[in-house]
Amino acid sequence: MSDPKTQRDAYALILEAIDSGIYKPGDRLVESELADRFGVSRTPIREALQRMETQSLLARDGRSLIVSSLDHNQLAELYVVRGELEGLAARLAAKHATREEVRVLRDMLEADRGLVSDPQALSRANRRFHRQIHLASHNRFLVQQLDLVHRSMALLASTSLSVEGRSKGTLEEHEAIVRAIEAGDGEAADAALREHISRAFMTRLRLDAAKVQAAE
Template sequence: MNGSEIYHRLISLIEERVLKPGDRLREADLAERFGVSRTPIREGLKRLEAQGLAVHEPNRGMVIPTLDHSQINEVYFMREVLEGTAAGLAAKHASKPEIEILQDLVDADRKRIADKDSLVRSNREFHRRLCLAAHNRYLVDQIDHLRLSLILMAGTTLDTPERRETAVEEHAAIVSAIAAGDGEAADKAARLHISHAHKTRLRQI
Protein backbone atom coordinates (compact mmCIF):
# COMPACT_ATOMS: atom_id res chain seq x y z
CA MET A 1 0.00 0.00 0.00
CA ASN A 2 1.58 3.29 -1.13
CA GLY A 3 1.18 6.84 0.12
CA SER A 4 -1.64 7.63 -2.32
CA GLU A 5 -3.62 4.60 -1.17
CA ILE A 6 -3.07 5.55 2.46
CA TYR A 7 -4.31 9.07 1.70
CA HIS A 8 -7.53 7.77 0.17
CA ARG A 9 -8.04 5.31 3.03
CA LEU A 10 -7.65 8.16 5.53
CA ILE A 11 -10.17 10.24 3.57
CA SER A 12 -12.65 7.36 3.76
CA LEU A 13 -12.10 6.95 7.51
CA ILE A 14 -12.75 10.65 8.08
CA GLU A 15 -15.79 10.59 5.82
CA GLU A 16 -17.22 7.58 7.68
CA ARG A 17 -16.47 9.25 11.06
CA VAL A 18 -14.09 6.52 12.15
CA LEU A 19 -11.57 9.36 12.44
CA LYS A 20 -13.11 12.61 13.69
CA PRO A 21 -12.09 16.28 13.93
CA GLY A 22 -9.79 16.63 16.93
CA ASP A 23 -8.38 13.10 16.65
CA ARG A 24 -4.61 12.70 16.64
CA LEU A 25 -2.93 11.09 13.64
CA ARG A 26 0.02 9.12 15.04
CA GLU A 27 2.27 7.53 12.44
CA ALA A 28 2.90 4.44 14.58
CA ASP A 29 -0.82 3.84 15.21
CA LEU A 30 -1.72 4.27 11.55
CA ALA A 31 1.14 2.03 10.41
CA GLU A 32 -0.20 -0.69 12.71
CA ARG A 33 -3.80 -0.14 11.55
CA PHE A 34 -2.91 -0.48 7.87
CA GLY A 35 -0.13 -3.03 8.28
CA VAL A 36 2.50 -0.95 6.51
CA SER A 37 5.75 0.86 7.34
CA ARG A 38 5.78 4.49 8.41
CA THR A 39 7.01 5.70 5.00
CA PRO A 40 3.67 5.45 3.12
CA ILE A 41 1.89 6.71 6.25
CA ARG A 42 4.12 9.79 6.25
CA GLU A 43 3.44 10.35 2.55
CA GLY A 44 -0.30 10.00 3.04
CA LEU A 45 -0.30 12.41 5.97
CA LYS A 46 1.67 14.99 4.00
CA ARG A 47 -0.95 14.88 1.26
CA LEU A 48 -3.71 15.09 3.85
CA GLU A 49 -2.01 18.15 5.34
CA ALA A 50 -1.66 19.77 1.90
CA GLN A 51 -5.44 19.47 1.49
CA GLY A 52 -6.07 21.10 4.88
CA LEU A 53 -7.36 17.86 6.40
CA ALA A 54 -4.52 17.58 8.92
CA VAL A 55 -2.68 20.23 10.90
CA HIS A 56 0.18 20.31 13.41
CA GLU A 57 -0.79 21.43 16.91
CA PRO A 58 1.67 22.25 19.72
CA ASN A 59 2.20 19.33 22.08
CA ARG A 60 -0.24 17.16 20.13
CA GLY A 61 1.39 16.58 16.78
CA MET A 62 -0.74 16.07 13.69
CA VAL A 63 -4.51 16.18 14.20
CA ILE A 64 -7.67 16.39 12.15
CA PRO A 65 -8.79 20.05 12.36
CA THR A 66 -12.20 21.35 13.37
CA LEU A 67 -13.82 24.07 11.25
CA ASP A 68 -14.86 27.20 13.13
CA HIS A 69 -18.09 29.16 12.63
CA SER A 70 -16.63 31.46 9.98
CA GLN A 71 -15.12 28.61 8.00
CA ILE A 72 -18.45 26.77 7.98
CA ASN A 73 -20.17 29.90 6.62
CA GLU A 74 -17.49 30.24 3.94
CA VAL A 75 -17.82 26.61 2.85
CA TYR A 76 -21.60 26.80 2.50
CA PHE A 77 -21.40 30.11 0.64
CA MET A 78 -19.13 28.50 -1.91
CA ARG A 79 -21.35 25.42 -2.09
CA GLU A 80 -24.30 27.61 -3.04
CA VAL A 81 -22.31 29.28 -5.78
CA LEU A 82 -20.68 26.16 -7.19
CA GLU A 83 -23.53 23.67 -6.89
CA GLY A 84 -26.06 26.21 -8.12
CA THR A 85 -23.87 26.74 -11.16
CA ALA A 86 -23.52 22.96 -11.59
CA ALA A 87 -27.28 22.46 -11.55
CA GLY A 88 -27.77 25.28 -14.06
CA LEU A 89 -25.21 23.74 -16.39
CA ALA A 90 -26.72 20.27 -15.93
CA ALA A 91 -30.05 21.64 -17.20
CA LYS A 92 -28.23 22.50 -20.44
CA HIS A 93 -25.81 19.62 -20.79
CA ALA A 94 -27.03 16.54 -18.88
CA SER A 95 -27.83 13.51 -21.01
CA LYS A 96 -31.08 11.63 -20.66
CA PRO A 97 -29.39 8.71 -18.82
CA GLU A 98 -27.76 11.15 -16.37
CA ILE A 99 -31.11 12.73 -15.59
CA GLU A 100 -32.69 9.31 -15.17
CA ILE A 101 -29.98 8.29 -12.69
CA LEU A 102 -30.64 11.44 -10.64
CA GLN A 103 -34.37 10.70 -10.67
CA ASP A 104 -33.76 7.07 -9.69
CA LEU A 105 -31.74 8.28 -6.70
CA VAL A 106 -34.59 10.56 -5.62
CA ASP A 107 -37.16 7.77 -5.99
CA ALA A 108 -35.00 5.36 -3.96
CA ASP A 109 -34.29 7.98 -1.30
CA ARG A 110 -38.00 8.52 -0.68
CA LYS A 111 -38.10 4.90 0.50
CA ARG A 112 -35.06 5.12 2.75
CA ILE A 113 -35.93 8.17 4.89
CA ALA A 114 -35.79 6.08 8.06
CA ASP A 115 -32.32 4.73 7.23
CA LYS A 116 -30.08 7.71 7.94
CA ASP A 117 -26.76 6.07 7.13
CA SER A 118 -28.00 4.79 3.80
CA LEU A 119 -29.48 8.17 2.95
CA VAL A 120 -26.25 9.97 3.85
CA ARG A 121 -24.34 7.75 1.41
CA SER A 122 -26.98 8.25 -1.28
CA ASN A 123 -26.94 12.00 -0.67
CA ARG A 124 -23.21 12.10 -1.42
CA GLU A 125 -23.83 10.11 -4.59
CA PHE A 126 -26.62 12.47 -5.68
CA HIS A 127 -24.41 15.52 -5.33
CA ARG A 128 -21.54 13.77 -7.10
CA ARG A 129 -23.82 12.81 -10.01
CA LEU A 130 -25.28 16.31 -10.14
CA CYS A 131 -21.84 17.86 -10.48
CA LEU A 132 -20.76 15.38 -13.16
CA ALA A 133 -23.91 16.19 -15.14
CA ALA A 134 -22.68 19.78 -15.48
CA HIS A 135 -20.00 18.53 -17.88
CA ASN A 136 -17.40 21.05 -16.72
CA ARG A 137 -14.24 19.41 -15.41
CA TYR A 138 -12.92 22.57 -13.76
CA LEU A 139 -16.15 23.07 -11.84
CA VAL A 140 -16.12 19.43 -10.77
CA ASP A 141 -12.53 19.81 -9.52
CA GLN A 142 -13.48 22.83 -7.42
CA ILE A 143 -16.50 21.08 -5.93
CA ASP A 144 -14.43 17.96 -5.17
CA HIS A 145 -11.92 20.11 -3.31
CA LEU A 146 -14.72 21.81 -1.36
CA ARG A 147 -16.19 18.41 -0.48
CA LEU A 148 -13.02 17.64 1.44
CA SER A 149 -13.80 20.53 3.78
CA LEU A 150 -17.30 19.20 4.38
CA ILE A 151 -16.00 15.97 5.87
CA LEU A 152 -14.39 18.00 8.67
CA MET A 153 -17.82 18.94 9.99
CA ALA A 154 -19.18 16.85 12.83
CA GLY A 155 -22.32 14.83 12.23
CA THR A 156 -24.67 15.35 9.32
CA THR A 157 -27.46 17.76 8.44
CA LEU A 158 -29.62 14.69 7.81
CA ASP A 159 -29.83 13.77 11.51
CA THR A 160 -33.59 14.36 11.77
CA PRO A 161 -36.31 12.58 9.71
CA GLU A 162 -37.88 15.97 8.96
CA ARG A 163 -34.72 17.32 7.33
CA ARG A 164 -34.20 14.05 5.48
CA GLU A 165 -37.67 14.27 3.93
CA THR A 166 -37.23 17.93 3.03
CA ALA A 167 -33.79 17.35 1.53
CA VAL A 168 -35.05 14.56 -0.72
CA GLU A 169 -37.88 16.75 -2.02
CA GLU A 170 -35.38 19.54 -2.63
CA HIS A 171 -33.37 17.08 -4.69
CA ALA A 172 -36.55 16.24 -6.59
CA ALA A 173 -37.08 19.93 -7.40
CA ILE A 174 -33.53 20.19 -8.73
CA VAL A 175 -33.99 17.14 -10.96
CA SER A 176 -37.35 18.41 -12.25
CA ALA A 177 -35.78 21.70 -13.30
CA ILE A 178 -32.88 19.92 -14.98
CA ALA A 179 -35.24 17.56 -16.82
CA ALA A 180 -37.21 20.59 -18.02
CA GLY A 181 -34.02 22.20 -19.30
CA ASP A 182 -34.63 25.22 -17.07
CA GLY A 183 -31.15 26.34 -16.01
CA GLU A 184 -32.35 29.29 -13.95
CA ALA A 185 -34.81 27.18 -11.96
CA ALA A 186 -32.21 24.43 -11.44
CA ASP A 187 -29.67 26.96 -10.17
CA LYS A 188 -32.25 28.47 -7.82
CA ALA A 189 -33.40 25.07 -6.51
CA ALA A 190 -29.83 23.93 -5.83
CA ARG A 191 -28.94 27.17 -4.04
CA LEU A 192 -32.08 26.90 -1.90
CA HIS A 193 -31.18 23.32 -1.00
CA ILE A 194 -27.67 24.29 0.12
CA SER A 195 -29.03 27.33 1.99
CA HIS A 196 -31.39 25.10 4.00
CA ALA A 197 -28.52 22.69 4.74
CA HIS A 198 -26.44 25.68 5.90
CA LYS A 199 -29.15 26.79 8.33
CA THR A 200 -29.48 23.25 9.66
CA ARG A 201 -25.72 23.04 10.18
CA LEU A 202 -25.63 26.34 12.10
CA ARG A 203 -28.45 25.17 14.36
CA GLN A 204 -26.46 22.02 15.13
CA ILE A 205 -23.46 24.01 16.39
Protein backbone atom coordinates in the same frame (compact mmCIF):
# COMPACT_ATOMS: atom_id res chain seq x y z
CA MET B 1 8.58 7.99 -2.43
CA SER B 2 5.72 5.47 -2.43
CA ASP B 3 3.85 4.15 -5.42
CA PRO B 4 1.33 6.84 -6.56
CA LYS B 5 -1.56 4.34 -6.49
CA THR B 6 -0.69 3.23 -2.95
CA GLN B 7 -0.47 6.87 -1.87
CA ARG B 8 -3.90 7.61 -3.39
CA ASP B 9 -5.33 4.56 -1.63
CA ALA B 10 -3.88 5.67 1.71
CA TYR B 11 -5.27 9.17 1.22
CA ALA B 12 -8.72 7.81 0.32
CA LEU B 13 -8.76 5.46 3.31
CA ILE B 14 -7.89 8.21 5.78
CA LEU B 15 -10.37 10.64 4.24
CA GLU B 16 -13.14 8.02 4.36
CA ALA B 17 -12.33 7.35 8.02
CA ILE B 18 -12.71 11.06 8.79
CA ASP B 19 -15.85 11.35 6.67
CA SER B 20 -17.48 8.36 8.38
CA GLY B 21 -16.67 9.68 11.86
CA ILE B 22 -14.01 7.14 12.83
CA TYR B 23 -11.72 10.13 13.31
CA LYS B 24 -13.38 13.33 14.46
CA PRO B 25 -12.18 16.96 14.58
CA GLY B 26 -9.47 17.21 17.22
CA ASP B 27 -8.49 13.53 17.03
CA ARG B 28 -4.76 12.85 16.71
CA LEU B 29 -3.58 10.79 13.73
CA VAL B 30 -0.56 8.58 14.28
CA GLU B 31 1.33 7.08 11.34
CA SER B 32 1.92 3.69 12.94
CA GLU B 33 -1.71 3.32 14.07
CA LEU B 34 -3.02 4.26 10.61
CA ALA B 35 -0.61 1.86 8.91
CA ASP B 36 -1.81 -0.98 11.16
CA ARG B 37 -5.48 -0.11 10.72
CA PHE B 38 -5.36 0.02 6.92
CA GLY B 39 -2.63 -2.54 6.27
CA VAL B 40 -0.47 0.01 4.43
CA SER B 41 3.19 0.82 5.01
CA ARG B 42 4.07 4.01 6.85
CA THR B 43 5.57 5.81 3.82
CA PRO B 44 2.30 6.23 1.85
CA ILE B 45 0.52 7.05 5.13
CA ARG B 46 3.07 9.79 5.83
CA GLU B 47 2.73 11.19 2.31
CA ALA B 48 -1.07 11.12 2.55
CA LEU B 49 -0.96 12.96 5.88
CA GLN B 50 1.36 15.60 4.43
CA ARG B 51 -1.02 16.09 1.53
CA MET B 52 -3.99 16.43 3.85
CA GLU B 53 -2.11 18.97 5.94
CA THR B 54 -1.46 21.15 2.87
CA GLN B 55 -5.21 20.97 2.13
CA SER B 56 -5.98 22.12 5.72
CA LEU B 57 -7.79 18.87 6.45
CA LEU B 58 -5.24 18.27 9.20
CA ALA B 59 -3.61 20.78 11.55
CA ARG B 60 -0.49 20.81 13.70
CA ASP B 61 -0.79 20.44 17.47
CA GLY B 62 2.80 20.58 18.62
CA ARG B 63 4.49 17.73 16.79
CA SER B 64 1.24 15.88 16.21
CA LEU B 65 -1.28 16.09 13.38
CA ILE B 66 -4.94 16.34 14.35
CA VAL B 67 -8.13 16.41 12.31
CA SER B 68 -8.99 20.04 11.65
CA SER B 69 -12.20 21.62 12.86
CA LEU B 70 -14.18 24.46 11.30
CA ASP B 71 -15.14 27.50 13.34
CA HIS B 72 -18.31 29.47 12.66
CA ASN B 73 -16.72 31.80 10.09
CA GLN B 74 -15.02 28.96 8.23
CA LEU B 75 -18.28 27.03 8.15
CA ALA B 76 -20.09 30.06 6.69
CA GLU B 77 -17.36 30.57 4.10
CA LEU B 78 -17.50 26.91 3.11
CA TYR B 79 -21.26 26.98 2.57
CA VAL B 80 -21.08 30.22 0.55
CA VAL B 81 -18.57 28.67 -1.84
CA ARG B 82 -20.48 25.40 -1.93
CA GLY B 83 -23.73 27.15 -2.81
CA GLU B 84 -22.10 29.08 -5.66
CA LEU B 85 -20.33 26.09 -7.16
CA GLU B 86 -23.17 23.61 -6.67
CA GLY B 87 -25.65 26.04 -8.19
CA LEU B 88 -23.40 26.44 -11.23
CA ALA B 89 -23.07 22.65 -11.53
CA ALA B 90 -26.85 22.26 -11.55
CA ARG B 91 -27.22 25.03 -14.13
CA LEU B 92 -24.68 23.36 -16.42
CA ALA B 93 -26.19 19.91 -15.82
CA ALA B 94 -29.56 21.21 -17.00
CA LYS B 95 -27.86 22.25 -20.22
CA HIS B 96 -25.38 19.44 -20.81
CA ALA B 97 -26.58 16.29 -19.02
CA THR B 98 -27.30 13.34 -21.27
CA ARG B 99 -30.62 11.53 -21.10
CA GLU B 100 -28.85 8.65 -19.36
CA GLU B 101 -27.30 10.93 -16.73
CA VAL B 102 -30.68 12.44 -15.94
CA ARG B 103 -32.14 8.95 -15.66
CA VAL B 104 -29.42 8.00 -13.16
CA LEU B 105 -30.26 11.06 -11.06
CA ARG B 106 -33.93 10.12 -11.09
CA ASP B 107 -33.14 6.51 -10.16
CA MET B 108 -30.88 7.67 -7.30
CA LEU B 109 -33.64 9.88 -5.96
CA GLU B 110 -36.21 7.08 -6.05
CA ALA B 111 -33.82 4.65 -4.33
CA ASP B 112 -32.97 7.20 -1.64
CA ARG B 113 -36.63 7.43 -0.57
CA GLY B 114 -36.09 4.13 1.21
CA LEU B 115 -33.33 5.62 3.38
CA VAL B 116 -35.34 8.29 5.20
CA SER B 117 -35.04 6.46 8.53
CA ASP B 118 -31.26 5.96 8.19
CA PRO B 119 -29.47 9.37 8.28
CA GLN B 120 -25.98 7.90 7.84
CA ALA B 121 -26.95 5.87 4.77
CA LEU B 122 -28.85 8.83 3.35
CA SER B 123 -25.82 11.05 3.96
CA ARG B 124 -23.68 8.72 1.84
CA ALA B 125 -26.39 8.61 -0.82
CA ASN B 126 -26.62 12.40 -0.71
CA ARG B 127 -22.93 12.67 -1.56
CA ARG B 128 -23.37 10.30 -4.51
CA PHE B 129 -26.34 12.34 -5.73
CA HIS B 130 -24.40 15.60 -5.62
CA ARG B 131 -21.38 13.98 -7.26
CA GLN B 132 -23.60 12.82 -10.13
CA ILE B 133 -24.77 16.42 -10.67
CA HIS B 134 -21.15 17.58 -10.66
CA LEU B 135 -20.25 15.05 -13.35
CA ALA B 136 -23.36 15.91 -15.37
CA SER B 137 -22.13 19.51 -15.60
CA HIS B 138 -19.46 18.26 -18.02
CA ASN B 139 -16.97 20.81 -16.69
CA ARG B 140 -13.82 19.15 -15.36
CA PHE B 141 -12.50 22.28 -13.66
CA LEU B 142 -15.74 22.79 -11.78
CA VAL B 143 -15.71 19.14 -10.71
CA GLN B 144 -12.17 19.54 -9.35
CA GLN B 145 -13.15 22.56 -7.27
CA LEU B 146 -16.23 20.81 -5.93
CA ASP B 147 -14.08 17.83 -4.96
CA LEU B 148 -12.01 20.17 -2.78
CA VAL B 149 -15.13 21.63 -1.19
CA HIS B 150 -16.56 18.22 -0.42
CA ARG B 151 -13.30 17.06 1.12
CA SER B 152 -13.63 19.94 3.57
CA MET B 153 -17.22 18.84 4.30
CA ALA B 154 -15.68 15.70 5.82
CA LEU B 155 -14.53 17.89 8.72
CA LEU B 156 -18.12 18.29 9.91
CA ALA B 157 -18.43 15.89 12.80
CA SER B 158 -22.04 14.88 12.13
CA THR B 159 -24.57 14.90 9.33
CA SER B 160 -27.29 17.54 9.28
CA LEU B 161 -29.60 14.74 8.10
CA SER B 162 -29.69 13.51 11.70
CA VAL B 163 -31.98 16.45 12.57
CA GLU B 164 -35.61 15.38 12.74
CA GLY B 165 -37.44 16.08 9.49
CA ARG B 166 -34.30 16.98 7.55
CA SER B 167 -34.15 13.68 5.64
CA LYS B 168 -37.63 14.15 4.19
CA GLY B 169 -36.91 17.80 3.39
CA THR B 170 -33.68 16.84 1.63
CA LEU B 171 -35.48 14.42 -0.66
CA GLU B 172 -38.12 17.02 -1.50
CA GLU B 173 -35.35 19.46 -2.40
CA HIS B 174 -33.60 16.81 -4.50
CA GLU B 175 -36.87 16.25 -6.33
CA ALA B 176 -37.04 19.95 -7.27
CA ILE B 177 -33.43 19.85 -8.50
CA VAL B 178 -33.95 16.75 -10.63
CA ARG B 179 -37.20 18.09 -12.05
CA ALA B 180 -35.46 21.30 -13.17
CA ILE B 181 -32.55 19.40 -14.72
CA GLU B 182 -34.99 17.07 -16.52
CA ALA B 183 -36.76 20.13 -17.93
CA GLY B 184 -33.46 21.65 -19.07
CA ASP B 185 -34.22 24.74 -16.96
CA GLY B 186 -30.81 25.98 -15.83
CA GLU B 187 -32.11 28.91 -13.80
CA ALA B 188 -34.55 26.73 -11.88
CA ALA B 189 -31.91 24.05 -11.30
CA ASP B 190 -29.46 26.67 -10.02
CA ALA B 191 -32.07 28.19 -7.71
CA ALA B 192 -33.25 24.81 -6.42
CA LEU B 193 -29.76 23.66 -5.56
CA ARG B 194 -28.81 26.94 -3.90
CA GLU B 195 -31.97 26.70 -1.79
CA HIS B 196 -31.04 23.13 -0.89
CA ILE B 197 -27.58 24.22 0.30
CA SER B 198 -29.07 27.17 2.19
CA ARG B 199 -31.47 24.90 4.08
CA ALA B 200 -28.63 22.47 4.86
CA PHE B 201 -26.57 25.37 6.23
CA MET B 202 -29.43 26.59 8.44
CA THR B 203 -29.87 23.07 9.77
CA ARG B 204 -26.15 22.86 10.48
CA LEU B 205 -26.24 26.15 12.40
CA ARG B 206 -29.15 24.94 14.51
CA LEU B 207 -27.31 21.67 15.18
CA ASP B 208 -24.18 23.49 16.31
CA ALA B 209 -26.21 25.90 18.45
CA ALA B 210 -27.90 22.98 20.19
CA LYS B 211 -24.50 21.43 20.97
CA VAL B 212 -23.28 24.67 22.52
CA GLN B 213 -26.42 24.98 24.63
CA ALA B 214 -26.12 21.39 25.82
CA ALA B 215 -22.52 22.01 26.89
CA GLU B 216 -23.39 25.06 28.99
